[in-house]
Amino acid sequence: MLYAILCYHDEAVVGAWSKDEDDNVMAKLAVVHGKLAAQGRLGPVARLLPTTAATTLRKDDPPVVLDGPFAETKEQLLGFYVVEAENLDGALEIAQDLGRANPGGAYEIRPIGVFHGAFQP
Amino acid sequence: MTDVAWIDAALTSARPQALGALLRYFRDLDTAEEAYQNACLRALKTWPQNGPPRDAAAWLIMVGRNTGIDDIRRGKRQQPLPDDDHAISDLDDAESEIADRLDGSQYRDDILRLLFICCHPQLPATQQIALALRIVSGLTVKQIARAFLVSEAAMEQRITRAKAAIAKNKVPFEAPGAPERSERLAAVAAMLYLVFNEGYSAGGESADLRAPLCEEAIRLARLLLKLFPAEPEIMGLAALMLLQYARSAARFDADGAAILLEDQDRALWNGKMIAEGLALIDKAMRHRRTGAYQIQAAIAALHARAARPEDTDWAQIELLYGSLEILQPSPVITLNRSVAVSKVRGPQAALDMIAPLASKLANYFYFFGAQGAYLNQLGRHDEARESFNRAIALANTPAEADHIRRHIDRLEDDSKVKVV
Numbered sequence: 001m002l003y004a005i006l007c008y009h010d011e012a013v014v015g016a017w018s019k020d021e022d023d024n025v026m027a028k029l030a031v032v033h034g035k036l037a038a039q040g041r042l043g044p045v046a047r048l049l050p051t052t053a054a055t056t057l058r059k060d061d062p063p064v065v066l067d068g069p070f071a072e073t074k075e076q077l078l079g080f081y082v083v084e085a086e087n088l089d090g091a092l093e094i095a096q097d098l099g100r101a102n103p104g105g106a107y108e109i110r111p112i113g114v115f116h117g118a119f120q121p
Numbered sequence: 122m123t124d125v126a127w128i129d130a131a132l133t134s135a136r137p138q139a140l141g142a143l144l145r146y147f148r149d150l151d152t153a154e155e156a157y158q159n160a161c162l163r164a165l166k167t168w169p170q171n172g173p174p175r176d177a178a179a180w181l182i183m184v185g186r187n188t189g190i191d192d193i194r195r196g197k198r199q200q201p202l203p204d205d206d207h208a209i210s211d212l213d214d215a216e217s218e219i220a221d222r223l224d225g226s227q228y229r230d231d232i233l234r235l236l237f238i239c240c241h242p243q244l245p246a247t248q249q250i251a252l253a254l255r256i257v258s259g260l261t262v263k264q265i266a267r268a269f270l271v272s273e274a275a276m277e278q279r280i281t282r283a284k285a286a287i288a289k290n291k292v293p294f295e296a297p298g299a300p301e302r303s304e305r306l307a308a309v310a311a312m313l314y315l316v317f318n319e320g321y322s323a324g325g326e327s328a329d330l331r332a333p334l335c336e337e338a339i340r341l342a343r344l345l346l347k348l349f350p351a352e353p354e355i356m357g358l359a360a361l362m363l364l365q366y367a368r369s370a371a372r373f374d375a376d377g378a379a380i381l382l383e384d385q386d387r388a389l390w391n392g393k394m395i396a397e398g399l400a401l402i403d404k405a406m407r408h409r410r411t412g413a414y415q416i417q418a419a420i421a422a423l424h425a426r427a428a429r430p431e432d433t434d435w436a437q438i439e440l441l442y443g444s445l446e447i448l449q450p451s452p453v454i455t456l457n458r459s460v461a462v463s464k465v466r467g468p469q470a471a472l473d474m475i476a477p478l479a480s481k482l483a484n485y486f487y488f489f490g491a492q493g494a495y496l497n498q499l500g501r502h503d504e505a506r507e508s509f510n511r512a513i514a515l516a517n518t519p520a521e522a523d524h525i526r527r528h529i530d531r532l533e534d535d536s537k538v539k540v541v
Contacts, residue, residue: 012134013127013177015343019336021126049393052346052359053400067404068350074176104127104173
């Protein structure tokens with residue numbers, strides 16, 4: 001089963017990290033990424049640019065284009081993973097590993113239903 | 122367990138909101154700042170035990186209020202107690218209540234008021250910047266003094282004077298109306314631009330000291346953009362800073378000498394910042410409401426998009442400088458446009474273009490640097506040397522002077538080749 005692990009965190013907090021703090025978190029995450037990749041379970045990984053760079057298209061007719069992200073919430077979607085896991089327990093285990101490397105915020109684990117192309121980690 | 126780095130980042134990011142709200146409440150900069158600092162101390166003690174609060178800013182505002190009120194009660198400050206509210210005892214309830222009451226627009230106006238007070242039009246620019254960095258960013262006086270290359274005592278005095286001037290002038294604390302808001306926004310944007318330039322124009326040897334100014338300006342620009350997500354000029358300002366700062370690792374060599382844009386190692390440019398800057402300027406342009414920051418960002422974007430110097434779209438850059446000249450007529454902008462002109466139509470055209478500026482820019486380092494470069498390209502080496510010598514005399518930093526000296530060295534080499 002494929003799972004999307006969506007990374008939510010308070011963007012203001014992540015944005016206040018110094019470059020050293022940021023590098024430190026990324027280095028810790030790289031260790032977890034390396035482990036998953038070696039097991040052939042890591043799909044695309046993305047860190048999103050800040051929500052200030054986002055644009056939203058409301059699918060009205062005619063469509064409405066708005067500045068900023070879709071949701072006005074305290075925590076924003078800041079990135080995501082696609083991973084291969086046996087079941088939800090396996091996906092949660094991966095998310096816990098990631099969470100130890102990058103504390104704070106929350107992960108949303110969503111099974112992926114339909115996707116295009118073969119999964120080739 | 123709460124990560125110490127997380128607490129640190131949470132305090133930094135909550136600072137403008139919390140301090141802004143405390144300032145609205147106490148109406149006094151010093152009281153608000155002290156209250157905020159006390160709240161931070163409490164946070165450092167209690168968050169590691171109890172875990173982080175649901176809304177860090179709301180927590181700090183409430184605890185700050187309570188400690189500030191206690192201070193006033195104990196007679197530390199000769200100031201009347203704010204009348205609308207009293208100290209709140211039950212932390213959990215009050216925190217969620219305050220978080221609910223402080224909706225987005227309240228936060229926005231508090232932060233804007235805080236920024237606006239720091240860039241009070243009656244303060245000289247250096248005091249505005251110093252105060253904003255002290256109050257909004259929370260940099261220490263020592264850090265700010267180092268960035269501005271002045272003594273700590275001198276900077277302390279500058280900040281104290283700025284605070285005194287603000288206390289003396291009546292500063293409006295009411296929620297700003299729409300016209301005030303847009304007026305303030307422009308003043309705040311200009312102040313952030315100054316902070317950024319202060320950091321950006323540093324010579325190589327002090328780049329480490331001033332980088333925090335650039336990073337702080339970018340952080341505050343992103344904050345402004347969150348408050349005003351549909352303002353194209355704020356998008357432009359943030360894009361401009363990101364695109365310029367993305368090049369910082371390539372701007373100076375190991376000796377601290379400046380490296381020209383066309384000689385920079387583009388692999389050292391920060392790709393993530395460039396991507397963000399490009400996304401922002403793309404978005405801004407869709408609004409079709411041009412402004413000076415957007416045009417400058419668009420120029421920086423054309424440089425950033427060129428994989429090699431020879432891929433640069435100079436014709437488009439010249440057009441953009443043309444629009445900037447119309448928007449903000451200035452000899453310095455014309456001088457910048459002449460660089461694009463020299464690339465598109467050759468050095469003679471550029472030289473003709475800057476000739477009328479000679480009297481206005483008689484004390485401007487870059488004028489003689491550019492003039493020397495055009496003359497050099499035309500093979501008029503003696504005149505070029507004369508321009509370069511004048512540039513050196515006007516150089517503001519050793520790095521600038523060094524840079525021109527290299528041009529002269531190259532001149533010497535050229536003439537030697539000719540003699541042989």
